[in-house]
Amino acid sequence: MQIPHEVTARPDTGLYNSKLGIWxxxxxxxxxxxxxxxxxxxxxxxxxxxxxxHGLLNVPVGTMNTAVLIVSSVTVVMAWAALKMRxxxxxxxxxxxxxxxxxxxxxxxxxxxxxxxxxxxxAFIRKDSLSKYEAYLGNEFLKSKNLDPRVxxxxxxxxxxxxxxxxAVAKKNAEHFKHMLHEEGxxxxxxxxxxxxxxVQTEATDDYVIQLDPANARPTDPANEAPSxxxxxxxxxxxxxKAADVENASMFVPRHSPYFAIYFTITGLHGLHVLGGVLVFxxxxxxxxxxxxxxxxHLANRVEVAGLFWHFVDLVWIFxxxxxxxx
Amino acid sequence: xxxxxxxxAGHAAHDHGHDDHHELGFWKxxxxxxxxxxxxxxxxxxxxxxxxxxxxxxxxxxxxxxxxGAPIPYFGKILASLPVIGxxxxxxxxxxxxxxxxxxxxxxxxxxxxxxxVAFAALGNFAxxxxxxxxxxxxxxxxxxxxxxxxxxxxxxLGSFFVPGGAAKSGWTSYPPLAGIADLGPGNHPFFNGQTxxxxxxxxxxxxxxxxxxxxxxxxxxxRAPGMTWMKMPFFVWTQFITAILLLLxxxxxxxxGIFQFMDRVFGSSFFMPTGLVVNQQLTQWSGGGSxxxxxxxxxxxxxxxxxxxxxxGIGVIAEVVANNTRKPIYGYKxxxxxxxxxxxxxxIVWAHHMYMTGMGAKVAAFFQTTTIMISVPSVILITALMLxxxxxxxxxxxxMLFATAFMPMFGIxxxxxxxxxxxxxxxxxxxxxxxxxxFHYIVAPGTIFAIFAGVYYWYPKATGRQMNExxxxxxxxxxxxxxxxxxxxxxxxxxxxxxxxxxxxxxxSLDQLTYKLAGPVLHWNQFMSTSAFLLGLAQIPFIINFFxxxxxxQKVGRNPWDATTLEWDAPSPPPHGNFDKHIEVFHGPYEYSxxxxxxxxxxxxxxxxxxxxxxxxxxxxxx
Numbered sequence: 001m002q003i004p005h006e007v008t009a010r011p012d013t014g015l016y017n018s019k020l021g022i023w024x025x026x027x028x029x030x031x032x033x034x035x036x037x038x039x040x041x042x043x044x045x046x047x048x049x050x051x052x053x054h055g056l057l058n059v060p061v062g063t064m065n066t067a068v069l070i071v072s073s074v075t076v077v078m079a080w081a082a083l084k085m086r087x088x089x090x091x092x093x094x095x096x097x098x099x100x101x102x103x104x105x106x107x108x109x110x111x112x113x114x115x116x117x118x119x120x121x122x123a124f125i126r127k128d129s130l131s132k133y134e135a136y137l138g139n140e141f142l143k144s145k146n147l148d149p150r151v152x153x154x155x156x157x158x159x160x161x162x163x164x165x166x167x168a169v170a171k172k173n174a175e176h177f178k179h180m181l182h183e184e185g186x187x188x189x190x191x192x193x194x195x196x197x198x199x200v201q202t203e204a205t206d207d208y209v210i211q212l213d214p215a216n217a218r219p220t221d222p223a224n225e226a227p228s229x230x231x232x233x234x235x236x237x238x239x240x241x242k243a244a245d246v247e248n249a250s251m252f253v254p255r256h257s258p259y260f261a262i263y264f265t266i267t268g269l270h271g272l273h274v275l276g277g278v279l280v281f282x283x284x285x286x287x288x289x290x291x292x293x294x295x296x297x298h299l300a301n302r303v304e305v306a307g308l309f310w311h312f313v314d315l316v317w318i319f320x321x322x323x324x325x326x327x
Numbered sequence: 328x329x330x331x332x333x334x335x336a337g338h339a340a341h342d343h344g345h346d347d348h349h350e351l352g353f354w355k356x357x358x359x360x361x362x363x364x365x366x367x368x369x370x371x372x373x374x375x376x377x378x379x380x381x382x383x384x385x386x387x388x389x390x391x392x393x394x395x396g397a398p399i400p401y402f403g404k405i406l407a408s409l410p411v412i413g414x415x416x417x418x419x420x421x422x423x424x425x426x427x428x429x430x431x432x433x434x435x436x437x438x439x440x441x442x443x444x445v446a447f448a449a450l451g452n453f454a455x456x457x458x459x460x461x462x463x464x465x466x467x468x469x470x471x472x473x474x475x476x477x478x479x480x481x482x483x484x485l486g487s488f489f490v491p492g493g494a495a496k497s498g499w500t501s502y503p504p505l506a507g508i509a510d511l512g513p514g515n516h517p518f519f520n521g522q523t524x525x526x527x528x529x530x531x532x533x534x535x536x537x538x539x540x541x542x543x544x545x546x547x548x549x550x551r552a553p554g555m556t557w558m559k560m561p562f563f564v565w566t567q568f569i570t571a572i573l574l575l576l577x578x579x580x581x582x583x584x585g586i587f588q589f590m591d592r593v594f595g596s597s598f599f600m601p602t603g604l605v606v607n608q609q610l611t612q613w614s615g616g617g618s619x620x621x622x623x624x625x626x627x628x629x630x631x632x633x634x635x636x637x638x639x640x641g642i643g644v645i646a647e648v649v650a651n652n653t654r655k656p657i658y659g660y661k662x663x664x665x666x667x668x669x670x671x672x673x674x675x676i677v678w679a680h681h682m683y684m685t686g687m688g689a690k691v692a693a694f695f696q697t698t699t700i701m702i703s704v705p706s707v708i709l710i711t712a713l714m715l716x717x718x719x720x721x722x723x724x725x726x727x728m729l730f731a732t733a734f735m736p737m738f739g740i741x742x743x744x745x746x747x748x749x750x751x752x753x754x755x756x757x758x759x760x761x762x763x764x765x766x767f768h769y770i771v772a773p774g775t776i777f778a779i780f781a782g783v784y785y786w787y788p789k790a791t792g793r794q795m796n797e798x799x800x801x802x803x804x805x806x807x808x809x810x811x812x813x814x815x816x817x818x819x820x821x822x823x824x825x826x827x828x829x830x831x832x833x834x835x836x837s838l839d840q841l842t843y844k845l846a847g848p849v850l851h852w853n854q855f856m857s858t859s860a861f862l863l864g865l866a867q868i869p870f871i872i873n874f875f876x877x878x879x880x881x882q883k884v885g886r887n888p889w890d891a892t893t894l895e896w897d898a899p900s901p902p903p904h905g906n907f908d909k910h911i912e913v914f915h916g917p918y919e920y921s922x923x924x925x926x927x928x929x930x931x932x933x934x935x936x937x938x939x940x941x942x943x944x945x946x947x948x949x950x951x
Contacts, residue, residue, distance in 0.1 A: 003462065003550070013548055018466075021466060024541045024575060025541055027576065031577075031579035033583075034579075034580065035584065036583045039584075039587060039625070043598070043616070043617065047616060124614075255614055257614055261591075261594075262598070
């Protein structure tokens with residue numbers, strides 16, 4: 001039995017079957033990511049002032065990944081065009097570039113961007129204790145500028161209260177930190193030139209010691225509010241936060257806040273789409289390319305359909321990038 | 328779709344049926360089949376079994392409502408002896424947890440595992456390619472993947488009854504924060520617990536329906552036989568087309584919501600968990616900052632179009648059956664097609680009428696009550712057109728037609744009782760009462776399920792080559808019609824008196840409180856309703872016997888036992904792989920019954936009208 005219009009278009013619709021199929025599938029994908037992004041909007045609009053973080057993601061890396069995806073979107077079209085012109089070797093080359101771009105994107109996400117977040121720690125301070133940490137939060141200054149308050153102290157955890165799930169991370173970071181001090185020859189107490197104190201561990205058993213992010217180290221620096229392209233350097237300053245003053249503390253993982261919840265959910269699902277696309281491309285580049293011998297037009301159609309999916313994945317990233325990295 | 332691609336199949340006229348004479352093995356022919364008819368039957372059998380299971384859950388609940396705390400006769404012992412489920416049935420009586428579990432799973436199973444698989448996936452898979460003259464679905468292997476993905480979701484849902492703690496208990500709507508914290512305490516597995524498995528099963532179910540709906544739409548657009556233009560399609564195909572679009576576009580937001588809730592439960596995020604959530608007087612571990620209302624928006628964005636997913640295939644079946652048995656075209660075919668388009672569009676902008684009680688604000692409520700009233704217009708057009716189709720027909724009361732005629736008033740009652748609910752002010756009073764339960768069950772139970780029965784009786788001869796027994800069918804129909812009204816009609820009386828849908832003791836204990844005193848005089852209906860439900864169960868026995876007995880012993884039929892006009896009756900019964908054994912071309916509309924001047928009272932779509940167009944009278948010609 002032969003299904004009609006598998007390769008050639010039906011005259012009255014002008015489409016072959018799988019091209020219609022992928023457009024329908026993409027329509028449902030639009031609704032899926034539409035649902036996810038509406039979650040983003042809902043959560044962000046509902047966030048209390050100060051509870052939606054800014055500037056935590058690495059913009060240069062994200063920009064590079066954006067460029068990588070756009071390049072791959074171009075090369076996948078080139079691969080399709082090469083097939084249409086029956087230039088098999090060129091097809092192989094362009095497809096390979098596309099695959100490599102996809103792998104670079106995933107590699108950067110999984111080996112750099114995600115682990116960097118998992119290392120990071122943030123403690124939301126209870127509302128009635130905010131004034132105790134004014135030196136790290138700068139809320140008086142922010143209030144005078146009519147800006148949202150700062151309610152979180154974030155950075156790398158160097159010590160955690162006894163029995164907290166973060167003890168192991170803190171210990172590892174503290175070791176790493178000592179090592180770094182030794183290598184760079186920075187004496188304790190000098191920090192990064194701002195006269196900050198470096199304190200690796202405290203005697204008390206219920207303190208968080210956090211090596212501060214720049215925004216907490218210099219809370220009244222106007223540069224905190226300006227968008228910055230390059231990520232700011234980690235400071236050598238630490239803060240001691242009493243566990244009793246903490247409303248909620250966690251590594252930068254989904255449970256940290258709705259921001260990271262939606263960040264990991266959307267980028268994770270997007271990453272799965274990239275992975276799916278890459279696997280399909282690898283098939284079309286490798287064993288699937290034998291179809292060229294029998295029916296080059298059919299292979300071209302397949303690449304076109306997979307390419308449409310790839311463009312969609314690219315397009316989703318075009319929304320993800322500003323929403324999470326820039327805004 | 329790839330294997331014999333070199334052979335160009337682009338011609339509009341194609342022949343088939345002679346290049347697959349090789350026999351497929353048992354597994355490929357009946358289990359992992361890519362044939363749309365086999366897949367349709369697989370969906371039908373699975374879905375009908377789930378309808379029976381969902382009905383069984385409800386019977387246990389109805390026993391509890393009529394006889395609170397009393398052990399369930401006969402079945403109570405069986406339930407008590409089952410692993411895990413038994414915990415909820417001490418001594419064979421239903422506990423509160425058991426009631427919640429069965430209630431949540433009754434809704435889930437009936438909607439997502441019973442009615443949609445049968446009304447959409449089963450009847451659609453079986454009939455749509457035949458009705459448009461296609462050899463199969465556009466993507467046969469994706470079609471198979473759809474069924475097996477659905478099957479995995481079924482296994483997950485059934486398995487969830489047997490994990491520690493039992494199946495989901497937070498209602499079929501899974502409202503957070505309750506659904507976020509349920510089944511997570513000590514003694515529950517972090518992943519293999521009822522609510523998390525519910526979410527996992529739903530994600531698989533949604534994926535299956537996505538694969539199915541892409542296939543349906545692509546098939547209807549691409550594989551219509553030569554001459555089968557859009558307005559010559561049978562109305563059933565139209566309803567399946569629109570249903571597929573609804574599923575395609577409405578289900579993904581629920582998938583998004585399901586993923587969010589899954590994250591909340593497994594990774595401790597706070598999509599739906601509000602700040603400062605206290606459970607058992609202890610602050611929970613969630614960071615907070617989420618919004619329970621977000622779930623409701625995403626859920627009902629699916630679940631309102633879902634209502635039309637449930638009813639549209641039913642209306643399609645009824646239109647086929649009515650045209651065939653009144654021996655005249657359905658009234659207002661074009662208007663009906665327009666009406667289902669309007670219905671589909673409007674169904675996307677009415678979802679928040681399920682949320683009047685959430686305090687989302689009077690302005691929002693005003694918008695949604697306006698659109699909700701608007702959507703009643705196309706619904707009324709559909710039911711009116713079906714009713715008018717009866718007018719002047721010489722009606723044959725076959726079993727499918729009995730179900731179809733009963734469908735109309737039943738759907739009418741369900742629809743008309745929905746109109747008061749559209750209004751914010753009325754809904755605040757009726758919200759979550761048995762009035763709601765009665766309203767939507769009239770739509771889906773004597774509505775859609777009767778349409779499903781009509782469809783099964785109607786297409787059974789095509790699927791098996793044998794007719795179902797007429798007498799058993801009539802017994803099944805009359806017994807079902809009477810008892811089903813015995814269940815659902817008293818719900819309106821109870822609901823208007825304020826009986827709440829979640830009183831697991833049937834309302835008896837709540838009567839001590841002054842607020843609930845109004846419900847007192849209507850509680851005695853519980854016994855009547857529960858007895859009716861039990862009798863409805865008995866009424867299905869003739870159907871079950873008939874269904875299996877007729878496979879071997881039914882009266883043998885030819886291609887067209889109903890003297891019908893649509894294309895599926897041009898194929899052999901049962902149709903072979905590839906469907907048609909002759910060239911199919913369509914000459915005219917789907918319901919050319921009693922064409923004046925024609926030799927017989929039906930003119931199949933594949934046969935040119937015998938009288939030439941010029942001499943064919945426009946109106947019935949006077950006898951001369």
